[in-house]
Amino acid sequence: MSTPPRIAWLGTGLMGAPMARNTSAAGADVTVWNRTAAKAAPLAEHGLGVVGSALEAAQGRDLLVTMLADADAVVAALGEGAVLAALAEDAVWIQMSTVGVDGCDRLAAQAREHEVAFVDAPVSGTRQPAEAGELAVLAAGPAGLRDRCAVVLDAVGATTTWYDAVGDASRLKLVLNAWLLGLLAALADAIRLAELVGVDPAAFLDTIDGGPLGPAYAQLKGGAMLARSYPAAFPLAMAAKDAGLVQAAVAEAGAELGVADAVAALLRRGVDAGHGNDDMAAVVEVLRPA
Numbered sequence: 001m002s003t004p005p006r007i008a009w010l011g012t013g014l015m016g017a018p019m020a021r022n023t024s025a026a027g028a029d030v031t032v033w034n035r036t037a038a039k040a041a042p043l044a045e046h047g048l049g050v051v052g053s054a055l056e057a058a059q060g061r062d063l064l065v066t067m068l069a070d071a072d073a074v075v076a077a078l079g080e081g082a083v084l085a086a087l088a089e090d091a092v093w094i095q096m097s098t099v100g101v102d103g104c105d106r107l108a109a110q111a112r113e114h115e116v117a118f119v120d121a122p123v124s125g126t127r128q129p130a131e132a133g134e135l136a137v138l139a140a141g142p143a144g145l146r147d148r149c150a151v152v153l154d155a156v157g158a159t160t161t162w163y164d165a166v167g168d169a170s171r172l173k174l175v176l177n178a179w180l181l182g183l184l185a186a187l188a189d190a191i192r193l194a195e196l197v198g199v200d201p202a203a204f205l206d207t208i209d210g211g212p213l214g215p216a217y218a219q220l221k222g223g224a225m226l227a228r229s230y231p232a233a234f235p236l237a238m239a240a241k242d243a244g245l246v247q248a249a250v251a252e253a254g255a256e257l258g259v260a261d262a263v264a265a266l267l268r269r270g271v272d273a274g275h276g277n278d279d280m281a282a283v284v285e286v287l288r289p290a
Contacts, residue, residue: 011077183215201225243260
């Protein structure tokens, strides 16, 4: 009987916790760490090892998974490279946080410095698909690493799309986020406009439902906007962070986009108004009277 792969999992937030739990349920030996220990503690009930430091989690492990808020959080968790040095000799680091182009480059450089194989593997989805193991995984790295990563990627995702060059997955994730966040902002505008001109916003959602103008996402987030109920499937603060990554990539290219800056500003206003921990659909509240 083969030995289960030994995985160090750093980051057990809203999405990281169910992803780690699903990986353990698939047969892996998973040890988890989170900066806020209370978020990791419940995973012990599902058979995962819960430890008090990232370094302890990494000792002798075959795979490292990072699922943290941003590149700075990943760098901090690595403890000046001590975590990478503690891994097994031929370990693979699967970097699943959304960190943007520059962040991916920074983290890949750390992997090279410590001679750890690196896979760029951000995910697309929110809490519900994370819990169901139905995320869309975008993965980039050497083809020879794909089989070793499958224990994680197959457990957390409904689909995995591979690219050859590290960084390509993070670049595509930026494009997906630009589309998604632009759709979110336009949806908030449309619902608020309906309110302003005396149209029932529910009639707007009914009219677009099932047609070419009505993606399922509009019904999901639009329903929350109408109910003014925002349990977090994906927090607004994280959406604002992702919008900032889009802005940074555009600035690095020396270019500009049509709506990205306006979307980012709207999301930041929502965070500043106290909705950072609410679902990103709460951005519509910025447009409503106080």
